[in-house]
Amino acid sequence: MPSLQDELLPSTPGKFKIEHRGHAVNRQFHRCFASTSTLFLWALFLVALTASYLSFQSFIDSGNRYFTASWGGIQWEKRVRDSAQVHRPDGLSVLVTGAAGFVGTHVSLALKKRGDGVVGLDNFNSYYDPSLKKARKALLQGHGVFIVEGDVNDARLLAKLFDVVAFTHVMHLAAQAGVRYAMENPQSYVHSNVAGLVALLEACKTANPQPAVVWASSSSVYGLNEKTPFSEADRTDRPASLYAATKKAGEAITHTYNHIYGLSITGLRFFTVYGPWGRPDMAYFSFTRNILQGKPITIYRGKNRVDLARDFTYIDDIVKGCVGSLDTAGKSTGSGGKKAGPAPYRIFNLGNTSPVTVPTLVSILERHLKVKAKRKVVDMPGNGDVPFTHANISSAQGQLGYKPTTDLQTGLKKFVKWYLSYYGYNRGKNVN
Numbered sequence: 001m002p003s004l005q006d007e008l009l010p011s012t013p014g015k016f017k018i019e020h021r022g023h024a025v026n027r028q029f030h031r032c033f034a035s036t037s038t039l040f041l042w043a044l045f046l047v048a049l050t051a052s053y054l055s056f057q058s059f060i061d062s063g064n065r066y067f068t069a070s071w072g073g074i075q076w077e078k079r080v081r082d083s084a085q086v087h088r089p090d091g092l093s094v095l096v097t098g099a100a101g102f103v104g105t106h107v108s109l110a111l112k113k114r115g116d117g118v119v120g121l122d123n124f125n126s127y128y129d130p131s132l133k134k135a136r137k138a139l140l141q142g143h144g145v146f147i148v149e150g151d152v153n154d155a156r157l158l159a160k161l162f163d164v165v166a167f168t169h170v171m172h173l174a175a176q177a178g179v180r181y182a183m184e185n186p187q188s189y190v191h192s193n194v195a196g197l198v199a200l201l202e203a204c205k206t207a208n209p210q211p212a213v214v215w216a217s218s219s220s221v222y223g224l225n226e227k228t229p230f231s232e233a234d235r236t237d238r239p240a241s242l243y244a245a246t247k248k249a250g251e252a253i254t255h256t257y258n259h260i261y262g263l264s265i266t267g268l269r270f271f272t273v274y275g276p277w278g279r280p281d282m283a284y285f286s287f288t289r290n291i292l293q294g295k296p297i298t299i300y301r302g303k304n305r306v307d308l309a310r311d312f313t314y315i316d317d318i319v320k321g322c323v324g325s326l327d328t329a330g331k332s333t334g335s336g337g338k339k340a341g342p343a344p345y346r347i348f349n350l351g352n353t354s355p356v357t358v359p360t361l362v363s364i365l366e367r368h369l370k371v372k373a374k375r376k377v378v379d380m381p382g383n384g385d386v387p388f389t390h391a392n393i394s395s396a397q398g399q400l401g402y403k404p405t406t407d408l409q410t411g412l413k414k415f416v417k418w419y420l421s422y423y424g425y426n427r428g429k430n431v432n
């Protein structure tokens, strides 16, 4: 059995002479001490190494965040503040989400032109040609509107924006649009129209002061409603598409934030908005492209060969409705996430009140484009479409002073003029 002393000896005895017992004990003590302190030093070294590795990792992480995030920093904050600057007495300071979108761009411009402060937010996703969104961004930039690149689901970004600017209003237009695409990519609707809306409302409820919120619902919430024209009090519990269902959910969600936190809410049910700088996924836009390219267009037809019809609404009229909503929105009452009293909860139809059939829309385009369409008429597939829409706008008329003035003939003429100037006379070959 090896003694304790033996055990303390190195396992390479050849390096050491066996010495006299007295001296040996003494040396043993020193050696023992020396090896303990070496161990201690090694342990210390290892701890230091681990600590520096961990802090280096976190430096790399935060560094990555810093370098990859498209927002943050002193210069960025300055741009946000400058863009939010109000240039008229009692002007508004508005955060416009979806500012690089069709309606968002027009509303941002209108607000900026009358002297309100506007900060845009947009994630520039690729649902349709992002270069069109970038072009809208450039247009807004030319008028002093800064668009922050980010997602409404980014709670840190929203908190930062409210930290930098005390927005009086939020115009929430960021959404996953399109009725039929919901069958292809249902999750994107939940992500933007449900989760994104909640993230935005959370930020608004926490902000101090709380802003008033105006947001885009949709005429599609009327779903299978057959009573015409559609009034705000009509049934909206039978959506025909997941898109419509998420917009209907949005109306319920905004109601709870109004009820619990005192957020002032105005929901706008837009009726098939069209016009310059529009959305390439919409029928009037894709028909124009196909007609110019000599490609066939598919025209859906309803049951019993009845033509589908829409209450097509021109963008300038919609902008007036949005601005009127911002101007008449009562204040939110909460602070620090607590409601101090009841706040307004409003829903308005923003339509044109004169539905036009899809074949008539095509005939108008043919006239403006001076090209005959290759029409392919097919029965409407079960893809979430509804046969017709028709808005009753008396509420918006009474409370917002909303009065649409552009008929489809006039509006499409302006659209075609813009389309040809934007895409040139190459017949829009590169449009998505």
Ligand SMILES: O=C(O)[C@H]1O[C@H](OP(=O)(O)OP(=O)(O)OC[C@H]2O[C@@H](n3ccc(=O)[nH]c3=O)[C@H](O)[C@@H]2O)[C@H](O)[C@@H](O)[C@@H]1O
Pocket (backbone or CB within 6 Å): 177, 178, 179, 217, 218, 219, 220, 221, 270, 271, 272, 273, 281, 282, 283, 284, 298, 299, 300, 301, 308, 309, 310, 358, 385
């Ligand atoms: O008002 C609304 O709530 C909705 O209006 C539009 O939805 P939609 O009316 O379906 O507009 P389009 O996609 O432009 O379709 C217009 C009409 O053309 C028809 N269509 C569409 C595409 C096609 O290839 N052929 C065709 O006949 C549709 O069935 C519909 O009747 C927008 O795309 C939605 O984002 C918006 O919320």
